[in-house]
Amino acid sequence: MTEQPQYSGGFQNAPIQAARAFRAAMTVMARPGEIRELNGSRPPDPLSIAAGTLLLTLCDPETKVHLAGAVNTDAAREWLTFHTGAPLAQAADADFAVGRWAELGSLGTYRIGTAEYPDRSATLIVECDELQQAGAELSGPGIKGTAQLFLPDVPALQANAALYPLGCDFFFTSGDRVAALPRSTRISMET
Amino acid sequence: MNEYNFAYLDEQTKRMIRRAILKGLAVPGYQVPFASREMPMPYGWGTGGVQVSAATLTPKDTLKVIDQGADDTTNAVSIRKFFENTAGVETTEETEKATVIQTRHRIPEAKLREDQIIVYQVPIPEPLRFLEPRETETRKMHSLEEYGLMHVKLYEDISQHGAISTAYAYPVYVSDRYVMDPSPIPKFDNPKLEMDAIQLFGAGREQRIYAIPPHTKVVSLDFEDYPFEATKAEHCCDLCGAEDSYLDEVIMDDAGNRMFVCSDTDYCRSRREAGHMGRLAGENAA
Incomplete structure (x- = not known):
């Protein structure tokens, strides 16, 4: 038999695994700076387990997905299409985008919502080498006092936060770990 | 299935x-x-x-x-x-x-x-x-x-x-x-x-x-001269005696008798189990 990797690596028990995965995703989005384990899928390289699990949990034929740079491979496209049915899209139309920070390109390309519907904005899944609770200082909703999280590009993310209530929201993924940064978080550089 | x-x-x-x-x-x-x-x-x-x-x-x-x-x-x-x-x-x-x-x-x-x-x-x-x-x-x-x-x-x-x-x-x-x-x-x-x-x-x-x-x-939302106030009935719970919980008013009979009880039933029960007593505790409230 020829290997057909696009058919494997999905949830074995979708209702249960998606529920657990969503709980982790919701927890990090509600508590910026916190890091949680997120697993259940085995996506093709170079997608991380956490990013693949987020895609399976949140994407379906109703969401446009942009695969940026190195994750935009035949294997990843086929895997995503087979397991979620999500249509692929350019950055400007995407509901979800996945890739490394440098390959996702300028944040200005992505949808930031409208004044009356700020929810109609893109969610970016940023693949990172590692997640660290050190670096930029975060404050705002979901954070008691302040929290620390390493961010790929503080000025760009500060500019995104300044658009509030518009703006993109972010998941940071590395291996089977996830953190998040909603647009509502205020960011300052640690001195 | x-x-x-x-x-x-x-x-x-x-x-x-x-x-x-x-x-x-x-x-x-x-x-x-x-x-x-x-x-x-x-x-x-x-x-x-x-x-x-x-x-x-x-x-x-x-x-x-x-x-x-x-x-x-x-x-x-x-x-x-x-x-x-x-x-x-x-x-x-x-x-x-x-x-x-x-x-x-x-x-x-x-x-x-x-x-x-x-x-x-x-x-x-x-x-x-x-x-x-x-x-x-x-x-x-x-x-x-x-x-x-x-x-x-x-x-x-x-x-x-x-x-x-x-x-x-x-x-x-x-x-x-x-x-x-x-x-x-x-x-x-x-x-x-x-x-x-x-x-x-x-x-x-x-x-x-x-x-x-x-x-x-x-x-x-409020005004400087009319600040927000979290109000409740000015009573204690008649079952558990709690002074700090939100109370329901229960009409007891046609003569206008009434009692106040915690609206949070679990809070009231746990207080009663811990030995707290209100005005009507022990009486048959029916």
């Missing part, structure tokens, strides 16, 4: 609701539209809360459902049974033991923890709806942060009654941006809206989901 999918809803519906919850958490207090489904219960019985709970529950959760503070009313019992049957989750009446709490019109007296989630059933999510019936207009008012009308309403309360007479569904200002309806909780509960737990709000008929992350600034 005669079992329900985990937590009743199909997976695509849950994904849609989950996406709405995440956007709601990212923009605290903003009402995210969602494609509310028909549920096996009438609108007004918590269809929004049930859908949000269904999208949030995991098999390991322990669910508590309260209706006006009580665990043993029809609405609470029905929803608890619904999730026992469709999600197979543990249920409890104890606030302490619950990981997910679905509530209609109260916040439990016990302080909620970091690892808990509270889901509110919301009838009318739009705080401006009774002032401006058009959705197109209220959306615009939220987008422009134009909340003068709400202050006029509170001012008219004062000019007519000498105080802000709004006693429940008291509007709040979330994270310095959105005016939000906290669902018809008594204003006594408003100060608790700044809590450690994640708060999710679901309005089924009106098809809106909104959220408040933990530790989010939530301010009850």
